[in-house]
Amino acid sequence: xxxxxxxxxxxxxxxxxxMRDWVAxxxxxxxxxxxxxxxxxxxxxxxxxxxxxxQFLPExxxxxxxxxxxTGRFSSY
Numbered sequence: 001x002x003x004x005x006x007x008x009x010x011x012x013x014x015x016x017x018x019m020r021d022w023v024a025x026x027x028x029x030x031x032x033x034x035x036x037x038x039x040x041x042x043x044x045x046x047x048x049x050x051x052x053x054x055q056f057l058p059e060x061x062x063x064x065x066x067x068x069x070x071t072g073r074f075s076s077y
Contacts, residue, residue, distance in 0.1 A: 003054045003055065004054060004055050004056065004057050005054045005055065005056050005057070007056070007057050007060045009033075028067070028070055028071070029067060032063050032066050032067050032070065033063055035066075036059050036062050036063045036066065037059065041058060041059060
């Protein structure tokens with residue numbers, strides 16, 4: 001059974017501000033999140049053994065991947 005890290009965008013953080021306030025309402029981030037959620041999770045693969053560290057949710061990783069390419073920000077910087 002796969003184990004995933006909890007990604008909860010609805011829970012307020014312990015910071016004085018809400019993280020969603022840091023991103024403009026017309027940012028491409030919101031569009032990407034909605035598009036990936038609408039696509040569903042069919043086709044995502046997970047570690048069937050559930051061994052090792054907890055995995056990040058495939059949807060969150062896809063959102064990060066699309067955002068990185070859309071904005072030209074890559075991990076090699």
